[in-house]
Amino acid sequence: MNGKRSGWLIAAACLVSLAAPAAQADDLPKLKEKPTYKVGFAQTESNNPWRLAQTQSMKDEAAKRGWQLVYTDANSSAAKQVADVDSMIAQHVDVIFLSPREEKPLIPAVMKAKKAGIPLFLIDRSVDPTLAKAGRDYVSFIGSDFVEEGRRAGEWLVKTTGGTAKIIELQGTSGSSPANDRRKGFMEVISKSPGMQVVASQDGDFTRDKGRQVMETLLQAHPEATAVFAHNDEMALGAITALEAAGRHPGKDITLVSIDGEKDGLQAIIDGKMGATVECNPRFGPGAYQAAADYAAGKKIEPIVVNQDHFYDSSNAAQSLAGSY
Amino acid sequence: MQELEIVAPRRRRLVLPHGGALGGTLLSLVLLVLFNLVATPHFTSLQTLYVNLTQVTTIVIVAVGMTMVIATGGIDLSVGSLMAISGALAPLIFAGKLLGIGPGPLADGLAFVLPVLVAMGFGCFNGWLVARFRIQPIVATLVLFIAGRGIAQVMTNGNLQAFHNAAFHTLGLGRVLGVPIQVWLMATVVGIATWVIARTLYGRQLLAVGGNEAAARLAGLPVGRIKILVYAVSGLLSGIAGLIVIAINSSSDANLVGLGMELDAIAAVAVGGTALTGGRASIIGTLLGALIIQLLRYTLLSHGIPDAAALVVKAAVILVAVYIQQVRRAP
Numbered sequence: 057m058n059g060k061r062s063g064w065l066i067a068a069a070c071l072v073s074l075a076a077p078a079a080q081a082d083d084l085p086k087l088k089e090k091p092t093y094k095v096g097f098a099q100t101e102s103n104n105p106w107r108l109a110q111t112q113s114m115k116d117e118a119a120k121r122g123w124q125l126v127y128t129d130a131n132s133s134a135a136k137q138v139a140d141v142d143s144m145i146a147q148h149v150d151v152i153f154l155s156p157r158e159e160k161p162l163i164p165a166v167m168k169a170k171k172a173g174i175p176l177f178l179i180d181r182s183v184d185p186t187l188a189k190a191g192r193d194y195v196s197f198i199g200s201d202f203v204e205e206g207r208r209a210g211e212w213l214v215k216t217t218g219g220t221a222k223i224i225e226l227q228g229t230s231g232s233s234p235a236n237d238r239r240k241g242f243m244e245v246i247s248k249s250p251g252m253q254v255v256a257s258q259d260g261d262f263t264r265d266k267g268r269q270v271m272e273t274l275l276q277a278h279p280e281a282t283a284v285f286a287h288n289d290e291m292a293l294g295a296i297t298a299l300e301a302a303g304r305h306p307g308k309d310i311t312l313v314s315i316d317g318e319k320d321g322l323q324a325i326i327d328g329k330m331g332a333t334v335e336c337n338p339r340f341g342p343g344a345y346q347a348a349a350d351y352a353a354g355k356k357i358e359p360i361v362v363n364q365d366h367f368y369d370s371s372n373a374a375q376s377l378a379g380s381y
Numbered sequence: 382m383q384e385l386e387i388v389a390p391r392r393r394r395l396v397l398p399h400g401g402a403l404g405g406t407l408l409s410l411v412l413l414v415l416f417n418l419v420a421t422p423h424f425t426s427l428q429t430l431y432v433n434l435t436q437v438t439t440i441v442i443v444a445v446g447m448t449m450v451i452a453t454g455g456i457d458l459s460v461g462s463l464m465a466i467s468g469a470l471a472p473l474i475f476a477g478k479l480l481g482i483g484p485g486p487l488a489d490g491l492a493f494v495l496p497v498l499v500a501m502g503f504g505c506f507n508g509w510l511v512a513r514f515r516i517q518p519i520v521a522t523l524v525l526f527i528a529g530r531g532i533a534q535v536m537t538n539g540n541l542q543a544f545h546n547a548a549f550h551t552l553g554l555g556r557v558l559g560v561p562i563q564v565w566l567m568a569t570v571v572g573i574a575t576w577v578i579a580r581t582l583y584g585r586q587l588l589a590v591g592g593n594e595a596a597a598r599l600a601g602l603p604v605g606r607i608k609i610l611v612y613a614v615s616g617l618l619s620g621i622a623g624l625i626v627i628a629i630n631s632s633s634d635a636n637l638v639g640l641g642m643e644l645d646a647i648a649a650v651a652v653g654g655t656a657l658t659g660g661r662a663s664i665i666g667t668l669l670g671a672l673i674i675q676l677l678r679y680t681l682l683s684h685g686i687p688d689a690a691a692l693v694v695k696a697a698v699i700l701v702a703v704y705i706q707q708v709r710r711a712p
Contacts, residue, residue, distance in 0.1 A: 102539050103634045129539060131636055230687070259688055263637065264630045270682060272432045277683035279423055294630065301435075301554055301561075302428050320543060 084195060085173040087352040093151060094124040095348065096144035098165070100157040100181070101132040103263055104290045105318045109381035110180065110338040114153070117341030134161035141165035145172045151348045152176045153340075158231045159184040166194050177347060179340050182233045190359030195351055198344055198361040202234045205334045206241025208367060209313045212332050213246070213283055216311055220251035221283040224274050226260040226267050226295060228287035234336075235259075238287050238315060255281055260291040267291030271298035286314040289321030289333055296329050307331065317368050319380045325373035332369035338381060405705040406654050406669045409698075413676050421683055431561055435629070437675035438563040439464075439622040441668055443642055444649040445574045446615030448667045451650055452578075453591040453611050454659030455511060455518035460619040460646055462529025463503055464639025467496035467623030469533040471549070472542045472633050489548040497620035503529065504616015508609030522612075526643065533635035543632040553628035563625055570618065575664045584662075587611060591659030648674055652702045673702060 097114045101107055111127070118125035126149055130137035134157045144152055145168060152169050154176055156162035166188045169176040176194040183194075190197050213221065223246070228235030239257075246252035256274045260267035267290060275281065275298060284299075284306075286292035292314035299306045306312055306329040314321060317335035324330035343361070351357050368376055417424045443460050450457045473479040475492035482488045503525055510521035555562045578584040586607050589597040598604050619639070627633040647657075653670030655663050677698055681691040 101636070103541050103636055105541065105543065108540055131539070230689075256685060258682060258685070263634070264632055265626070265634075265637065268630065269436055272436065273679050273682040276424075276426070276429045276432055276679075277422055297554065297629065297631075302432075 083170070083192060085170060085175045087151060087175050087348065089352045090150070092122055092124070093348065093352075094126065094147075094149050095345070096126040096128070096141070096147070096149040096152045098137055098140045098144065098152065098154045099127065099129045100137060100155045102129055103132065104288070105320070105381055106288065106290075106316050106336070106338045109318075110155070110340055113339040113341035114344070115341075117345050121345060123345065130157060132157070134158050137162060138165045138168075141169060145169060145174060149174065153179050153344055155180045156183050156233075157181070158229070159233050159236070160187065160231065163187045170194070175348075175351060177344060179344050180338075196347060196357045196359055196361055198340065198347060198363070200336045200363045200365050202237030202336075203241035203244075205234075205315050205336060205365065206238035206243075207245050208241075208334045209238070209285060209315055209332075210242040210245030212334075212367075212369070213285065213311065213313050214249050214252060216313075216331060217252075217283060219249040221253070221311070222278070222281050223252065223254045223283045223285055224271070224278060224281045224295075225254050225257035226270060226284065226286040226291040227257060228260070228262045228291075230259045232262075234315075235262075235287055242285055254285075260286070260294070262288050262290060264290045264294040264297075267294030268298045269294075271295040272301070275299065275302055275304070281310065283311045283313070286312065288336075289314050289316040289318045289324075292330055292333070293320055293324060296324060317366065317376075317380060319377065322368055322373045322377045322380050325368060325370055326377065328370070332367065335366040335368060337363045337365055403654055403663060403666050403669075405707075406652060406666055406673070406702060409652075409702040409705055410669050410673050410676070413673060413680065413698075417676070417680055421680060431564070433672070433675055433679055434564045434567070435561050436679075437671050438567045439625050439639075440642070440645050440649055440675065441567050441671045442570050442618050442622045442625070443615075444646040444653075444667045444671050445570055445664055446618035447643075447646040448650050448653070448655050448662050448664055449574065449578070449587060449611050450518070450615050451591075451647075451655055451657055452587050452659055452662035453608055454594065455591075455608065455611070456522065456647070456657070457504075457507065457612060457615045458519065458522040458643045459503070459507060459525035459529055460615060460622075461639035461642035462526050462533070463500040463616050463619035464623035464626065464642060465530050465533035465635050466503065466536075467500045467620040468627040468633045468638040469536045469542070469635045470496040470499060471624055471627060472544050472546075473536065475546055475549070476544065489546065492546075493548070493624065496624060497617055500620025500623065501613050501617040504613040504619070505609055507616065508612030511612065512605035512608040530635065533638075537633070537635045539635060541632055541634045545631060549624075549628040550631060552625065553631070563629075566621070566625070570621075571664055571668055578662050578664060583607070583610070588660055588662060591661070593660070645671075645674065648699055652699055670702075673698070 099111055126144055128140035130140055137157055152174055162183050166183055170193050178194055178197045180199045182197045255278045258270045260270045284295050286295055292312050296306045304310055312330045314333045315336055317333050321333045347357055447457055471492040474495055475488045477483045477488055507522050510516045511518050557565055586602050590604050590607050623638055626638050649671035650667050652673055653663055653666030655661055655666055677695055
């Protein structure tokens with residue numbers, strides 16, 4: 057309808073809220089205590105097992121609690137995800153759970169929900185903290201500490217390679233918070249070891265196909281690479297395919313470390329092809345819904361709720377396989 | 382005898398595009414290769430060649446069908462969506478979820494054949510809309526461009542299907558005589574299509590329909606049937622391409638398989654010097670066109686240029702390639 061005007065309004069609202077950061081906590085929409093809720097979950101895409109497990113967990117927990125779930129899938133489009141949140145607002149859901157695809161483009165969705173008086177939780181990924189703040193514009197961010205995930209991957213790689221490696225980095229979707237933060241944590245750690253050097257770094261969009269194609273190309277340009285850091289398991293699995301097709305022996309002449317801990321990833325560790333993967337727990341349902349219930353009960357919700365993540369390598373991958381997604 | 386005299390010289394003119402056009406495409410490719418030899422580290426290896434050939438395979442296979450469709454004065458926007466359908470069907474079939482035939486050689490065989498036939502059937506539907514109802518091809522194939530991906534998503538609930546299947550693994554990564562199977566497949570498709578266009582009656586009919594449909598009709602050619610067949614071929618090739626994509630990755634994502642393929646294929650045809658007005662078809666040109674686009678992507682990636690910037694460079698090089706063709710084609 058008047059997308060342009062509301063766009064300006066949001067921009068104006070952002071400016072106003074930036075200008076007066078103090079004493080805004082009361083702005084946060086309230087949630088009435090009710091026996092059951094109608095909640096919206098705006099998923100970003102369903103193109104990897106991690107997302108499927110996350111969606112399943114949200115659905116299962118809603119069914120368990122007898123809450124009504126309005127589910128949308130943005131099909132990898134930030135624009136569609138904003139529209140999905142719009143339609144949730146129009147359907148008068150009580151709470152919105154949003155996994156924002158990218159940090160900046162989803163700001164309008166957060167602001168619209170706030171304006172409509174609907175409390176919103178960010179789950180798994182976050183938005184740009186300079187434009188929207190937890191506790192002021194949305195209730196809370198629930199998810200893993202992506203910087204810490206990157207750090208743990210980096211620490212393992214430094215230890216395993218003895219501090220000397222030429223690394224190819226497969227980045228997640230450009231502009232997404234896990235890609236930005238995992239890179240940040242990883243670089244933080246390896247920059248302390250002068251022997252650790254990233255020789256190439258490109259966007260693999262968190263998918264197996266793109267990860268494989270990018271890896272094939274980067275490997276040709278940098279055959280001297282001795283390690284791969286992938287921002288998720290799907291890209292690491294694509295990289296394994298690329299390495300094998302090029303006659304390399306992943307796990308033997310090149311070391312892979314990744315993040316997520318999906319079933320195929322653990323299997324790759326068991327097969328000796330991947331070195332380690334930092335878990336990024338996708339089972340958000342119980343924690344997210346409990347946070348909403350607590351918020352309605354008037355309990356204080358921390359602006360950031362961090363999930364506890366495991367670490368998988370050859371010592372525990374086999375035991376953990378059955379419970380993985 | 383009189384008829385032969387008329388046909389023979391025309392055939393030569395129609396079959397090969399002007400030497401200049403093909404030469405322009407070849408020149409662009411050679412320039413790109415030379416640039417890489419100088420500027421890209423480790424460019425001269427067999428593996429570089431295989432990486433590029435396997436990455437370009439699906440575009441070439443689809444673009445061959447596109448070339449034939451464009452030669453009849455049409456266009457096929459549905460190719461990417463048909464790839465998604467075929468890619469979504471195969472895992473459902475070999476896992477026994479669709480037909481109830483358990484995992485085994487029979488299910489594997491069906492998983493190769495049925496999706497391709499289904500894609501061909503959808504291609505026939507495109508052709509039927511174009512030929513029977515005289516709907517403009519861009520509109521007729523837009524129907525399945527939109528609906529096709531929807532069908533694939535509904536079949537899989539939009540979810541990624543990851544799988545382990547030995548037969549598909551072989552198609553994706555296997556080699557015969559040291560050359561990846563996909564490359565053989567691509568060469569076969571290019572070879573057959575070149576032969577069909579250059580040497581068969583159907584090839585000539587195809588070009589005649591594209592050159593002047595009214596004249597072809599008056600000359601008694603079965604224009605409707607020719608068109609339906611050409612869209613069916615395009616569908617069939619899209620089906621094969623869809624299987625290759627999922628075979629390489631051992632996973633099928635209805636949202637992503639073949640996404641944007643129609644534009645890559647059309648770009649390959651355009652860069653390859655086949656006029657989008659119809660009446661001409663250069664399969665070799667299309668092959669070269671696809672190679673240019675692929676090598677460009679490879680070059681940008683290996684020089685660490687981010688994707689967004691790469692798209693702009695890609696568009697610029699397409700313009701340059703087409704410009705070189707125009708210059709060389711002019712008398």
